[in-house]
Amino acid sequence: MDLNEDTITQAVLQRNATAASPRLRHVMALLVQHLHAFAREASLTEEEWSAGIEFLTAVGQTCDSKRQEFILLSDVLGLSTLVTASNHRKPRGCTEATVLGPFYVANAPELPLGADIAQGAKGEPCFVRGTVRRDDGQPVADAEMHVWQSDEDGFYDVQHVDREVLAARAVLRSDSEGRFHFRSIVPEPYPIPHDGPVGRMLTALNRHPWRPAHLHFLIHAAGCQTLTTHVFRRGDKYLASDAVFGVRSTLVADWARQEPGTAPDGSVMTSPFHTLNFDFVLARADP
Numbered sequence: 001m002d003l004n005e006d007t008i009t010q011a012v013l014q015r016n017a018t019a020a021s022p023r024l025r026h027v028m029a030l031l032v033q034h035l036h037a038f039a040r041e042a043s044l045t046e047e048e049w050s051a052g053i054e055f056l057t058a059v060g061q062t063c064d065s066k067r068q069e070f071i072l073l074s075d076v077l078g079l080s081t082l083v084t085a086s087n088h089r090k091p092r093g094c095t096e097a098t099v100l101g102p103f104y105v106a107n108a109p110e111l112p113l114g115a116d117i118a119q120g121a122k123g124e125p126c127f128v129r130g131t132v133r134r135d136d137g138q139p140v141a142d143a144e145m146h147v148w149q150s151d152e153d154g155f156y157d158v159q160h161v162d163r164e165v166l167a168a169r170a171v172l173r174s175d176s177e178g179r180f181h182f183r184s185i186v187p188e189p190y191p192i193p194h195d196g197p198v199g200r201m202l203t204a205l206n207r208h209p210w211r212p213a214h215l216h217f218l219i220h221a222a223g224c225q226t227l228t229t230h231v232f233r234r235g236d237k238y239l240a241s242d243a244v245f246g247v248r249s250t251l252v253a254d255w256a257r258q259e260p261g262t263a264p265d266g267s268v269m270t271s272p273f274h275t276l277n278f279d280f281v282l283a284r285a286d287p
């Protein structure tokens with residue numbers, strides 16, 4: 001009883017102290033302490049508290065099966081990059097991880113190596129190839145590689161409300177020597193969805209919503225740590241100001257423009273196309 005601004009924090013900590021899970025006890029104690037410290041330090045007004053509640057309510061109400069406004073909020077606040085970086089400290093030489101982003105879909109079609117994963121998505125043709133290896137140099141056969149990307153208009157398939165078909169995304173498997181190759185389209189920079197509460201927050205903060213062009217990869221392989229990463233297009237004007245803070249210089253690569261002629265997969269191209277080579281190095285899983 002009679003709790004005041006000096007005693008309320010300790011009272012909440014005591015009330016939570018008998019939670020069965022030690023981890024929950026620990027995390028909730030820190031959350032309450034930091035949340036209360038934030039309110040004290042900011043001298044939070046009732047109007048600001050109310051605006052915060054309304055903002056978070058709007059973030060939740062903007063979410064549906066295809067739109068994840070909370071991941072977006074985490075991304076633009078740098079929380080996603082912080083959690084990714086602190087959970088994926090890898091041995092030297094391993095491909096760096098970056099954020100998952102809000103457009104991953106678990107049920108993408110599994111396609112054979114060499115397939116055109118664009119599946120009707122529009123953009124300049126691009127031929128991608130590379131290898132998957134472990135950090136001891138051994139090739140990784142049968143790595144499950146989820147790939148997804150934006151089209152020439154900067155949209156992911158799930159953002160096209162008129163289209164139910166998944167496109168510019170697939171699951172591929174590396175061959176017995178760890179190699180992979182596929183055809184797709186050149187990704188373009190895109191603004192993160194900014195017609196909702198997160199976009200309004202960015203505007204208030206005088207920030208742009210753009211992400212530099214990239215290909216997403218999520219790679220699972222037996223005996224290796226799962227890798228969530230992107231490959232970014234060198235020369236993109238948003239590399240240094242990615243709205244979600246995801247760029248790593250080691251993940252920037254060249255999309256080489258090629259004149260019409262024979263593509264790496266042997267097909268004859270009558271218009272210019274691009275080629276991208278990128279090799280992945282996975283950290284071995286802890287024994």
Ligand SMILES: [Fe+2]
Nearest residue numbers: 101103214216
């Ligand atoms: Fe993306």
